[in-house]
Amino acid sequence: MSAGNAAVDAAATASPATTHRLVKEVETAVVISGSLRGYARASRGLSGGFNDFDRRICPLCLTLASSEKRTSPQPQIFRSSGLFRGYASWTTALARASSRFRNIPRRAEFETHGPRSQRPKSVDPASLCRLGENAMNVSGEATRSFWMLDTSFPSAPRLEQDEHCDVAVIGAGIAGVSIAYELALAGRKVVLVDRGPLLGGMTSRTTAHLAPICDDGLSALVKMRGEALARGFQESQQAAVDCIEQHVGRLEIDCDFRRLDGFLFPAAWMDEREAARECNKEYAAAAKIGVEVEHGKGVPLKGHESAPILRYPNQATFHPLKYLRALLADFQKRGGKVFADSAVVEIEEGKQVRLKCDGGSTIIASNAVFATNSPINTWVKIHSKMAPYRTYAMAFDIERGILPDALYWDMDDPYYYVRLNPGPGGTDRIIAGGRDHKSGEADDGEARFTALEAWIRALVPDLGRERARWSGQVLDTIDYCGFIGRSPGNGNVFIATGDSGQGMTHGALAGLLIRDLIVEGSNPWEAVYAPDRTPPAAFAQYVNENLTTVKNLAGYLLPGEIKSADDLKPGEGGILQDGLSKFAVCRDRDGRLHRHSASCTHLGCIVHWNSTEQCWDCPCHGSQFSPDGAVLNGPAIRPLA
Template sequence: MSSPSSTKSISYWIDSTPQTDYSEFAENISVDVAIVGAGIVGLTAAAQLKKAGKTVAVIESKKVATGVSGHTTAKITSLHHLIYQDLLADLGQEKAKLYAESNQAALEYIANRVETEQIDCDFSRQNAYTFAESVKEREKIEAEVEAAQSLGLPASFVKTTSLPFPISGAIQFENQAQFHARKYLLHLAKTIPENGSYLFENTRVEDVKEEKTACRVKTRRGKITAKDVIVATNIPILDQGLFFAKAYPKRSYLIGAPIDPEKAPQGMFIGTGDHYRSIRTTPYNGRLLLLVGGEGHKTGTVTETEKRFLPLEEYAYARFGVNSIDYRWSSQDMVSFDKLPYIGKLTPLHNHIYVATGLSLWGMTKGTLSGMLLSDLILEQENPWLNLYDSTRATPFVSKTSIKENAEVAIHWIGDRLKGRQDSVSELKPGEGKVVDLEGDQVAVHRDEKNKLHAVSAVCSHLGCVVNWNQAEKSWDCPCHGARFDCTGTVLRGPATQDLSNLQVSEDQEGHVVSV
């Protein structure tokens, strides 16, 4: 078994691809469409729009495809766990069929692009499975097979798979796919610059305004003028559409373990139940890398996040007989309350600002679909799926899930301020952090590897919730709407656009935090 020190805490997709070096935004420019975010939504839309003759500017706060799209399981499938029986019950046959058709179309869009442009991204056709190990869970599988078949999907019920353990039953979708997500997206990125179009990295967008004649995109380095703007930042950095209240942020975890191809399962898998596992393989140094995911939770609600990897590693050792764990990383996505992504206008009052969010952990098809639909909207092309995903549709604020999640936001917003936090950091080890009370204020304190304390305001710069420490990622995470900051308070992901305020503190002889 591998030691923790030999395991890389980085996404395999990012570690196995070169760093990009697109320039930072440095001057005011004007384009037809500005796109905030260089993940699968933004790059798909940008490539489509440029192909149609539009000039585009893609603005990325960090590096291309190093956000959610760089931390995915990279499954390309319309098999989304056990969704179709719920869609039929909640939306009816017609809308459920539109969902099925649109996700299948997104799969084929990627497949066609890979083939036509000869993209080297480890693309391969695979069957996809949702499997049950217990007889009780099998009943859900059988219901899902019936639902999927009624919608024309390539579904069947099977009792055996290539997994090295027995199952009670599984739903199989034939001819789905998987790929190396970042290799694919780096190819799309290369098609953007030149001929009046741009791709900028390390450029954070702070605001977008729709004016009478154009939209203004404000960055920390200047402004971009565009007729239309797509905000493709997973959760919109603009609050007008209240998308932070229509979905909730969920973190999930992945480990990568080398496995002998003869022992590896064939296909892509996801289990059922509260502690389900996601399973697939990918080419790796002449062998295969087994990816096992799971252990998800709402962002900011778990402090000891490093422990989330342990059950995944134990599962890989016990079920697949691997000898080492080479990678561990985590990801985050927005889960929509009604199971459908929000794709379209920011609000009914905005005619030129568009968003895509709520991809609910199936971002490769839904993200591609989002890029397709948003480009069609801007090009004023008809699309049969637009109404289903309309971002301004009536939102189920009164559903059980939404009530629970929004109630938890209120509890955190009020309750975290009333917690009797200690002001001592004497037990804080190098590489750890905690929120303490300093003269009535909540302060986020981190001790670096040189034993020096760093402090920032613990109040999230988005809407004022109190952040929590994420030990695995060494970050400050907001439990309300999913904003994340590094250990020094710099924004890692939205909806926040402003860093946490820096504070000057020191530690007295008794281990208490005091202002400097």
């Protein structure tokens, strides 16, 4: 075994104290590496004193840039760079170089190292002048999900006056709406605000499986978190589904909610022996934490009629937008206030939290909850423990009765998933999803849709015509569980993020958990989802995901993707090198040319063009920008320069 591999293995089994120290060092490295203008200047030798930095870090970045493999790159990198006698060697080299930078945004360093009294609490809204004209969310991207085509977004006014409340909730997707609603039921005065149309964020791009089963598998969850916390995860996810069912019944919501079975079936490439081994492994893990599951034989999908499978009873599904529209209506009847198209651009923490919106109005709240898919109130601590992934989905007609109503997931990695939704007359809709990839690391959406359609038509030959195709983004955490609770270092600021492919259940759960933390001060599941956790077993995954930022760094050393903006056709985009600067240049589908800095305004990573959604994706932490540079998804809150 190489020294590099041994170091990674040692890190993965380190004590909690050692893991915490290493995580802090990686956070520091991420902050420093976010200052890419300074890095580019240093790496090109435009200022002196970077010999150690160039010798250690540049080979590492170039190794990353040339690597085509996404899985477990760290041993190769550490062998190539000779650095991994400990992460301290890497971060020390970065810090040594950073001490000479002159134009580095230092804001995020205070979050990791500075005393609270020294940490900046706000972002200057003067730099956001364009944001007020373009406030929107991912509803502004090119594709439209089946839910978006089937149901309109609820209307709400723009915030144009100051508001005082007990709790301000930022983000009106399933997490934000659930949190606001549960707090309103508990008698709190709540204001809910979104940067774009209500329900127009990633919630509108789901496939809406209400499955308490861990998205990454129960065996992986038990191995990562241990039996006690894994049991807490399962119990809490089940409670989230139960909560949705209770609200549907109490409010008589017509949203196609129903209980059904979930089936885990073999991937196309698996033989029967390997599929049986996987079933046995997941069955054993389920038994350890009290999950109801049964061995079975076959599912009604072509080629899998006699395959080893697992059946999980008592799963559920629904129409997410119809459900949330009803919750919003009842929330407003109970005195809750809702505002759309109002981006929060300035955050001031203290005994009370002050949130300034792009229109100039301020929300003053005793507590604030950031449910913005990726939190906009924290710069590094949470984002370094999550990774953004694009996932794809398609909806087709299917004659009712051809495929039994259930949830279906295969054993591939990344896996495919299938569900039904009731349609008119004798027709249902079948929704299939999969073909995931790291955000910003591929621009081949049409090819992925083609592969997805080929996969589902092979399993269901009687499939009808296509009704919709869309993509969304999920945030995978390093230990498979979301980050829901108090924002690290804050007593009255809370976050809900890291859906890990289970956004519907995590969102509903956030309503229960954060309600209890604000109203009662505690919740039995808070340790499962504590945002400040750093499980020792997840350290290798933590290192692996954060190497995306270092790999992205190398882009500042490489040529641009296009030679001239004149080469771009409508709908195309790319990175243009102009002297020492890189620009994100695209021509929208109407033929208008847009040119902005290629540096994401969160921590400076290079954005990448997404031709499917006609937006710029940041591969480091999941920010998304429209062709004109406006923010569509956080953690960035400033438009591209």
